[in-house]
Amino acid sequence: MKLRYGGDYNPEQWPEKVWDDDHRLFGAARIDTLTVGVFTWGLTQPAEDTYDFTILDRIVERAAAEGRQICLATGTGAHPAWLARKHPEVTRVDFEGRRHRYGQRHNSCPSSPVFRRLSAEMARRLAARYAGHPAVVAWHVGNEYGGACYCEHCAAAFRIWLRDRYGSLERLNKAWYTTFWSHTFGDWDEIEPPSALTEHWRGPDHTAFQGITLDYLRFMSEAMLTNFRDEKAAIRESDPDTPVTTNFMGVYRPIDYHRWAADLDFASWDNYPPGDDLPEWMAFWHDLIRGIKGGAPFWLMEQTPSTTACRDVNPLKRPGVMRLWSWQAVAHGADAVLFFQMRAGKGASEKYHGAVIGHAGRDDTRVFREVAELGAELEQAGDAILGARTPARVAVLFDWDSWWALEISDGPSRLVRYHQVVLDYYRALWTAGVGVDVLPVTADLSGYEVVVAPVLHMVKGDLAARLAEVARRGGTVLTTFLSGRVDEDDNAFLADVPGPLGELLGIRVDEWDARPAEVINPVRFGDDTTAGGSLVFEIVIPQGAETVATYTHDFYAGSPAVTRNRFGEGEAWYVATRLDQPGVDRVVGQVLDRHGLRGPFPPVPGVEVAERVAPDGRRFTFLLNHGSEPAELVARADATDLLTGDRVTRGSTIRLAPKDVLLLQ
Amino acid sequence: MKLRYGGDYNPEQWPEKVWDDDHRLFGAARIDTLTVGVFTWGLTQPAEDTYDFTILDRIVERAAAEGRQICLATGTGAHPAWLARKHPEVTRVDFEGRRHRYGQRHNSCPSSPVFRRLSAEMARRLAARYAGHPAVVAWHVGNEYGGACYCEHCAAAFRIWLRDRYGSLERLNKAWYTTFWSHTFGDWDEIEPPSALTEHWRGPDHTAFQGITLDYLRFMSEAMLTNFRDEKAAIRESDPDTPVTTNFMGVYRPIDYHRWAADLDFASWDNYPPGDDLPEWMAFWHDLIRGIKGGAPFWLMEQTPSTTACRDVNPLKRPGVMRLWSWQAVAHGADAVLFFQMRAGKGASEKYHGAVIGHAGRDDTRVFREVAELGAELEQAGDAILGARTPARVAVLFDWDSWWALEISDGPSRLVRYHQVVLDYYRALWTAGVGVDVLPVTADLSGYEVVVAPVLHMVKGDLAARLAEVARRGGTVLTTFLSGRVDEDDNAFLADVPGPLGELLGIRVDEWDARPAEVINPVRFGDDTTAGGSLVFEIVIPQGAETVATYTHDFYAGSPAVTRNRFGEGEAWYVATRLDQPGVDRVVGQVLDRHGLRGPFPPVPGVEVAERVAPDGRRFTFLLNHGSEPAELVARADATDLLTGDRVTRGSTIRLAPKDVLLLQ
Amino acid sequence: MKLRYGGDYNPEQWPEKVWDDDHRLFGAARIDTLTVGVFTWGLTQPAEDTYDFTILDRIVERAAAEGRQICLATGTGAHPAWLARKHPEVTRVDFEGRRHRYGQRHNSCPSSPVFRRLSAEMARRLAARYAGHPAVVAWHVGNEYGGACYCEHCAAAFRIWLRDRYGSLERLNKAWYTTFWSHTFGDWDEIEPPSALTEHWRGPDHTAFQGITLDYLRFMSEAMLTNFRDEKAAIRESDPDTPVTTNFMGVYRPIDYHRWAADLDFASWDNYPPGDDLPEWMAFWHDLIRGIKGGAPFWLMEQTPSTTACRDVNPLKRPGVMRLWSWQAVAHGADAVLFFQMRAGKGASEKYHGAVIGHAGRDDTRVFREVAELGAELEQAGDAILGARTPARVAVLFDWDSWWALEISDGPSRLVRYHQVVLDYYRALWTAGVGVDVLPVTADLSGYEVVVAPVLHMVKGDLAARLAEVARRGGTVLTTFLSGRVDEDDNAFLADVPGPLGELLGIRVDEWDARPAEVINPVRFGDDTTAGGSLVFEIVIPQGAETVATYTHDFYAGSPAVTRNRFGEGEAWYVATRLDQPGVDRVVGQVLDRHGLRGPFPPVPGVEVAERVAPDGRRFTFLLNHGSEPAELVARADATDLLTGDRVTRGSTIRLAPKDVLLLQ
Secondary structure (H helix, E strand, C coil), X not given: CCCEEEEEECHHHCCHHHHHHHHHHHHHCCCCEEEECCCCHHHHCCECCECCCHXXXXXXXXXHHCCCEEEEEXXXXXXXXXXXXXXXXXXXXXXXXXXXXXXXXXXXXXXXHHHHHHHHHHHHHHHHHHCCCCCEEEEECCCCCCCCCCCHHHHHHHHHHHHHHHCCHHHHHHHHCCCHHHCCCCCHHHCCCCCCCCCECCCCCCECCHHHHHHHHHHHHHHHHHHHHHHHHHHHHHCCCCCEECEEECCCCCCCHHHHHHHCCCCEEECCCCCCCCHHHHHHHXXXXXXXXXXXXXXXXXXXXXXXXXXXXXXXXXXCHHHHHHHHHHHCCEEEEEECCCECCCCHHHCCCCCCECXXXXXXXHHHHHHHHHHHHHHHHXXXXXXXXXCCCEEEECCHHHHHHHHCCCCCECCCCHHHHHHHHHHXXXXXXXXXXXXXXXXXXXXXXXXXXXXXXXXXXXXXHHHHHHHHCCCEEEEECCCCCECCCCCECCXXXXXXXXXXXXXXXXXXXXXXXXXXXXXXXXXXXXXXXXXXXXEEEECCCEEEEEECCCCCCCCEEEEEEEECCEEEEEEXXXXXXXXXXXXXXXXXXXXXXXXXXXCCCCEEEEEEECCCCCEEEEEEECCCCCEEEECCCCEEECCCCCEECCCCEEEECCCCEEEEC | CCCEEEEEECHHHCCHHXXXXXHHHHHHCXXXXXXXXXCCHHHHCCECCXXXXXXXXHHHHHHXXXXXXXXXXXXXXXXXXXXXHHCHHHECECCCCCECCCCCCCCECXXXXXXXXXXXXXXXXHHHHHCCCCCEEEEECCCCCCCCCCCHHHHHHHHHHHHHHHCCHHHHHHHHCCCHHHCCCXXXXXXXXXXXXXXXXXXXXXXXXXXXXXXXXXXXXXXXXXXXXXXHHHHHHHCCCCCXXXXXXXXCCCCCHHHHHHHCCCCEEECCCCCCCXXXXXXXXXXXXXXXXXXXXXXXXXXXXXXXXXXXXXXXCCCCHHHHHHHHHHHCCEEEEEECCCECCCCHHHCCCCCCECCCCCCCCHHHHHHHHHHHHHHHHCCCCCCCECCCCEEEECCHHHHHHHHCCCCCXXXXXXXXXXXXXXXXXXXXXXXXXXXXXXXXXXXXXXXXECCCCECCCXXXXXHHHHHHCCCEEEEECCCCCECCCCCECCCCECHHHHHHHCEEEEEEEEXXXXXXXXXEECCCCEEEEEEEEEEEEECCCEEEEEECCCCCCXXXXXXXXXXXXXXXXXXXXXXXXXXXXXXXHHHHHXXXXXXXXXXXXXXXXXXXXXXXXXXXXXXXECCCCCEXXXXXXXXXXXXXXXXXXXXXXXXXXXXXXXXXX | CCCEEEEEECHXXXXXXXXHHHHHHHHHCCCCEEEECCCCHHHHCCECCECCCHHHHHHHHHHHHCCCXXXXXXXXXXXXXXXXXXXXXXXXXXXXXXXXXXCCCCCXXXXXXXXXXXXXXXXXXXXHHHCCCCCEEEEECCCCCCCXXXXXXXXXXXXXXXXXXXXCHHHHHHHHCCCHHHCCCCCHHHCCCXXXXXXXXXXXXCECCHHHHHHHHHHHHHHHHHHHHHHHHHHHHHCCCCCEECEEECCCCCCCHHHHHHXXXXXXXXXXXXXXXXXXXXXXXXXXXXXXXXXXXXXXXXXXXXXXXXXXXXXXXXXXXXXXXXXXXHHCCEEEEEECCCXXXXXXXXXXXXXXXXCCCCCCCHHHHHHHHHHHHHHHHCCCCCCCECCCCEEEECCHHHHHHHHCCCCCECCCCHHHHHHHHHHHHHHHCCCEEEECCCCCCCCCCEEEECCCCECCCCHHHHHHHHHHCCCEEEEECCCCCECCCCCECCCCECHHHHHHHCEEEEEEEECCCCCCEEEEECCCCEEEEEEEEEEEEECCCEEEEEECCCCCCCCEEEEXXXXXXXXXXXXXXXXXHHHHHHHHHHXXXXXXXXXXXXXXXXXXXXXXXXXXXXXXXXEEECCCCCEEEECCCCEEECCCCCEECCCCEEEECCCCEEEEC
């Protein structure tokens, strides 16, 4: 047993004689796990009444014969051409109201009865055939679920979903506030999916009725979850045990991964950061994905060994970066490191996407060498880390409902992006080197000393009470501007802002200003240092809270921009504007100081420190130098670097070359 | 009697017990007028054969009982959901050719027989019910008319409109110049609405046939006017007297407000400037709206007390700004100051739009305090100003046809925006402090000493003769580049540019250059000072006119950029390029000097001066400090500030705090 | 016989009495050739069963009577309104899947049987009527062919085209690499035109299947060629001899002009450069258009005498510029200089497009004066240049397939634009003053010493062998990054990059980086000078080639950015990044130096030198000063300026005023 290593493998795209080269090179690189069949529906079901698993059989058998394990995909991420022609209902209708015809991938209407029947049948037959196969270690359902459909099947399913949710039109009309603009619905069939042809203007974020749009987002996420469930249930008919997953993505708004969590046996995701120097972005998503399943190890299902293809500009991963990012995934809880893709296809839109094996089939490329070296390292690390958990006393809350509600809101500012603000606060914690769990708002908060919930726009259920409890028992809660604004239906609380959080925070917000991004209002702290505030400026009237920092400009100069309220044994902080990163770092730092929460090493620019603790209590400390300069740290204890076997003695200087990694035990 | 004060009030959105709070707070703020029922169609007609005025009755009765007056809306600005489902024809087909389904507001096809029948029937029933009700002081038909429809009903109506306009296809083919690109129409039914599917490329301003597009703009504006007329006629069946209006918008190109004017009993508009420091923009639109009804007082139907919601960034009105802008409206002729909205709704797209009463229902917010203080001031001012008129010896011409023709034109420059250039010239007049009427080109010009008609692209009917008459009798006419280019059909005059204006201006334009916005050609005046020219550079060959300023760059350096022609007893000026604001100020200043036209005070930066004269001859002078610095002026006569009762003596210094207002009598 | 002079003439748009003025002014300007009937379908066929050539007869007869010759258009560039109404199939379905209705021009579906039948019938009847007319010297079929259609007729025609191309679905599936994303086609009818509704995202360049999109581009270009052939064949039924052409455009990607070449009797194009100071852009397109027909003289079919109309900003041609650009066309092989348009129409979208005769009909405008002066000059030049050829020892390859394949590719960089890179290299040659032929990749390369093929993304047929032959016999081949990547089906070569060019170039590309445009990696040459590299950075491993320049930054610093490989008697150069212009100039300069290839004069900034050689061996040297400063050159031989008759003696100084032209013999 060891950390899995491998990736997406599509040998059906090339002649079988090439498979020999593939496996020879896999051996050289210590590849042990292959994701197979992600887009094979057209191959395994060439016509509605014909199933043909010949090639898939050969792929699986060959892998097994070579001693490799398989994550077997159901292949339903793209439907075959004959299906779209025979049953046009399987294609999607887009936001503009256009029925698509055959093309691309991720192209199936989630509500199409034909799609639901045939995709489940494919999963059923695959499971019947491969269940119990010793090489098959996991099921991979669909692929990167996403997008949306606005067809009549979806409209009908939406109405049923609404009946289930609201029970009556009266309740729905109230939730959606339909007295506004004469929108009262008198019949379920009057309800249309919100689109460019109905409630929207200027695109998916601009809607006349937030409630309708919000519910459609929820419905669509759940409709796709239903597709996943269909296939999983079909698998379970033959295979009761093998774990089932699907691969999530980073910063993907349409699918509420938290609501999907219970249905996955383990989590996995595809790490394609939107830039080549965003270690905290990746750390955040690793932590979020880990948080989905309560901290259990996850799979890094895809990453490129070198470049992407679909971006306007596709930079190359510099030497050492693929290794660094792979270990970062492990540091944050991954038990598998997989690539897209094992060998480059020669045609279509991913022919220039990086691969372990390139078009020329060489084993002497830089990329292949680095892949092989990492393979050796993973083998060296063995099973030590497998199953280890991340110790964290800080929780960051992340909430798809707040994400949606904030970004479809008219006013106060379209410039506030939920994920960016949350990342500001995460970045401060990451820089400080403390372990963090990124959690849904429904998570148990009782184990955390600090809970950070930036832009908690929507406050649902007993969340306010649970946050208050964190403070009451001595913890710290931190939230920001535009929090506590709306209830689960996106209706404003008929109370002082921030609604149910007001008592905890000891403030009320009287009004709020919004300004273009270039307008900075310096915020002054008690020691006369300042940080920049921007985008939104809430005017806070303390109701017991102490003022930590004040605005310095405009008519609200002198009024609080940051407050702290003693509540029970703990504290609740409020940041009323979008602070720049130094400002956020400072506020977060004060919170951490109160709890004595700092990472095992003093922060060094560019160096990430992360820990995992094995079930037997062994503690692994990962030192990752994302910077372009060598870094030095002072060892705090005797330890061994599992990657080199080198010993580190307490008090000695640990040197990390740029992009280098140490794994101390 | 006093200036009305109040705004849009939608109590149907909340429980009746809240109405008590509403009226209590209205009392505190001296609110006397409520606009009711703007979006109540779904409420008052819950099904095609069911009308229900119960709630509206209660709203009206309660207001009346509280002594408040009502501007009663017909509620047809958004149709109910059942209507769209039962009669899909009531929804619009957009510019892209897509039939919309139920959603949003301002969503009805103006040519739909069903919509026309049922909207008129709603107005009929409302009038039958509330005509004669002592609280009802005005009818408010529809809401912010606008948008466009391209459906088959509209196509058919367009063809009928064209038959009426042209009589024969021969005349139409000539007007549209259809020999070009083989477009000759041989049958009325061959004519299609100009859209993305027919004559347009790159959007609504890029058309292959300007004549078709121009006529569709005219038709659509009139189709919506027909909707207004339908409802007004239905009201008049029961209520012969109560004045009827609808609320216009600022800088709204699709509706030709001048062609609507005769049908409105009084004008009203919604003041949402596209920025928070545009006093001259607001002044211009106040003057334009006043000009629509020949100078009669109008209503400021909507303004936000604090923030908008629909903008990307929604800044807050600073302290004093709401008061300042309210008095500015009055200074320019408003007899009513109304807000959108009296109480914030809790859901949907306007929940963050500012309101007199916020979600928490407080009376101690800054916004409520300022509203209440203004209420007291308006009460203090009493009936003095009511019905007063604006004295003006300067007219600025504004012409929807020129606006349309210019901005749908291919060549010479898409960067010239009609409203911006007109505003440049208005700004110069506004800064100089002179009273201005903004008028349609059909207006009687005989009472004006100066007529400014920037970018008078289209010259129709006897306009050229009437402008010549202004100069002949000693007045001054000023126009600019891209004037006198096309006739009513948007066909170029087959004559020297500027066509019928050539003799008056004493010039001909031989050719014209257009350059990107960053290319500035300094224009030199006789005293060797310069101003910047940009965008379009016409090469003028004087035919009698005197050269006032010349280009300094390019091959046309030394040729005239500004000319003045003596004509009869007066003068005609031509500005051949887009001058920067100092250049426009200078040219306008020379014109004003000739007529000794200057405001009552020497200009002070940021301070606006405006006058109204009551029917009994009392003169009211408004001093409005839009700036952020205190200002001082010297009193030119003894006077009383109606807002404070303070006396001002001639020669004394008047001090205006930032955002402050004085109303001298 | 002389160089033709004239242009598009549409007298059907105005009364016959104006024709007298037209011809009087044509006489004054020495206009001898008129393009007639470009958009007359609606006139000549007012209904399906009615043809009426009355007006066209008069136009032709009048021109003939005045001694002018006619380029007679078939007028099918826009269909009549009745045709669209009666046969909606003639209109196009756009990329978004929307069926257009009547409007604009270039509006016919190329696959519509009705359009094909009636357009050919129009050509047939015109030819039957005017064949043999002594004034008719050429046929002008359609107009500026372009755009695309995605209707069912096109889908069906595409499937037939695919059957012809591939023979079997098996071959097609292989070519399109359809195993990817489950796309295997089992029936021809499953294939859809690639559009926003099928394979595309973010527009026409973003496709899931490059093979499908590439083939549709090829198909659509050929479908329109079929339209041209239909009409030409119909003409040939009556008129076996008069040459037939259609007017091409510059930088027009959708139509593969090389594949059209064989069907045109002579080439012609419309010169509307995308800026007003792009002499090398125009030179390139002149050379490309000349290259289409193997170097035979072409017609400059359209240019504006003054301004365009359809741009956002339409600058005026400065004095002398129209003359300069006209002579530039002649210098590069034009035997005709024609304008759009002879007289300005008064309505619709081209009313502000420049014309020889403006709306006022004057002959004393600057524009008319310059046109008349050029007319006199052309008359003065007489027949000397007619039929002269351009001597060139350098070929630049231009390939529509590479253009398409590169720009629809996912990865490595959307910022690389084919035409821009080719123009970089052409500019270096142009600046050096050497004669260049711009050729298709199928051209015979045996006569050239230097072949420059930038971004030769796709390598088809025996091209690699023919390039190798150029070097083997002592010539030089130069190519760049992103060359040799794909085969004719856009499938990657399963070999080291640059595939079949590897041996010739003596390199292999191991991997490649792509960076945003602002990232510059200085490239250092042997003499320590540097040039900027950007966009794409290929990491080259020499396989025999010598390193000419190296990267200086990033982890590939020191590795080759420019290489030279000795091959046979010659050399092959590779440039692995997008060099800035000085870098390209330097590399190209080194290549030219090897062959002693320099223009007849040392380069002078802004001055273009071009040569033509008459069949009798007379050599004409054109000196064109595009700059804004006077220029001086030293005469290299005794000569006569054909435009002034001035003698130039060897060694004397030739002075060229800004925008001036000399034509030395």
